[in-house]
Amino acid sequence: MFQSFTASTRPSDGPPRLAALRAELAVRGLTGFLVPRSDAHQGEYVSPHDERLSWLTGFTGSAGFCIVLPQIAGVFIDGRYTLQVRDQVALDVFTPVDWPATLPGDWLRTHAPTGAVIGFDPWLHTPDEITRIETGLSGSGITLSPVTPNPLDAVWTDQPAPAQGKVRLHPLDLAGKTGAEKRADLAEELKRAGSGAAVITLADSLAWLMNWRGSDIIRNPVVQGFAILHDDARLDLFIDPAKVSQIPEEAGVTRHPVSAFPEALRSLNGATRFDPATAPVAVKAALAEGVAGADPCLMAKARKNPAELEGMRAAHRRDGAAMIEFLAWFDAHALDGLTEIDMAVKLEECRAATGALRDLSFDTISSTGPNAAVIHYRVTEGTNRKLAPGDLFLIDSGGQYPDGTTDITRTLPVGAVEAERRDAYTRVLKGMIAVSRARFPKGVAGGHLDALARYPLWLAGQDYDHGTGHGVGAALSVHEGPARISRISTLPLEPGMILSNEPGYYRPGGWGIRIENLIVVQEAGALGDNRAMLDFETITLCPIDKRLIVAAMLSDEEIAWLDAYHARVEAELSGAVSAEARRWLAGACAPLTRS
Structure with a gap:
């Protein structure tokens, strides 16, 4: 099994490791030090050798950093990790900092003494990143100084060797x-x-x-x-x-x-x-x-060529069949007292049964109840929760296959679910359908489309603290730049780009919802005055749970899109699944009724 369910660092490990680092900084004449969640290649995931942020603080999120000073150590995290960081770090020595609402330059101005010298490893930070911090420190008397070798590595006595994976x-x-x-x-x-x-x-x-x-x-x-x-x-x-x-x-x-x-x-x-x-x-x-x-x-990498696109479509057909097997099993066993780990293990088994799975494309987010409100939740033995009647179950997962990379999220009911959650689910679905149906002129960026996904939620005073979509590699990284659907993205979308479409809604301490498909930017068919336009092809093939939909909240056009999508899923995958899953699929893909 690829999936791991144990935390790498306990909160109690943090204080002695922080003390050792501070002692090393003092020896080197440094007031403080930047500890990023990065390596020399700036990837989202790092090898065990480069897990410096996790080793020091216990925080395992895919984005963030720590600034260590003599009297305070700030762990900077964005809205995805507000809840997670408090569970993973020792709050008596590490202080969570809301980032980017609080910028590192401003934080250092408040907490570092005048004349402070803050070290950083020049192999772990980009020029843009350091320039932004230095701009924020202008006139403060606080300076950044490149330091090699890395002082944290000096106190990490059992640091793993650099990665040597075969090509x-x-x-x-x-x-x-x-x-x-x-x-x-x-x-x-x-x-x-x-x-x-x-x-x-x-x-x-x-x-x-x-x-x-x-x-x-x-x-x-x-x-x-x-x-x-x-x-x-x-x-x-x-x-x-x-x-x-x-x-x-x-x-x-x-x-x-x-x-x-x-x-x-x-x-x-x-x-x-x-x-x-x-x-x-x-x-x-x-x-x-x-x-x-x-x-x-x-x-060039973002604009997938025809061979890459066909490989991705093949991977998604295979992955969709595995998802259908899992969803059919879920409906038969959701009320059997199973846990988040049980669900993640079963889904991985379904993917492995294809005979083509090389790895997961990221750690499966298998979450129910309040855990589902943690946007990038990672289940461990300590947080593992049983599915309970009335809960929502959110599973965000993907596979790495020889021909493609997948990423899909579905939110499922565990028995009967209260109306407020079904209303929110329907708003999320409306936003997801709006992006799926979008037709837009060439030159439009992801930032222009982001509001389509959020508008149904905004009408109810709701929103979510992550981008609507990220780029996806072809048998490569599941999170790939530079294309994305986000309010801060100004890059025009171009044919061949693959993006996720994943609006959500999260009630801290209660429940969470996300629905995600992958979409490909393509030339749109002729319409009206035939102005050059683009639209999306959906390549994820898997039913969207209809039991949580308040059909009266959907327009005729939205229902038509959903019914057409389900008809396509059934037509393409009914022959690729077991007889039991095929029977389940027929019901899951039946047209939505307003009754």
């Missing part, structure tokens, strides 16, 4: 382009921009560019390494040789040990592009003529 080839029929073709395309872009080379530090960019998939990071088949792409399409690759010992050498690609990367950066002549949003500060510092610019792989 495998990603077949051309799934990649759609050879690595040489991708390098040639990006090299032409560099020439047009006047850059002689570009530095690539993102693990998913490297995996996409090389047509490799890796095993360094749990849940994400990425490859940890660095690369320098030259404008003649040559690539210098910096990677642990043990990872690629079974991968044939490729013309135009020269392999080097990771230790050679800093010197290679220093030796570059001419304009070299680095991404200030994703590259380490150490990269910028090493370049003689660094030019800020986006990672050249980002947009």
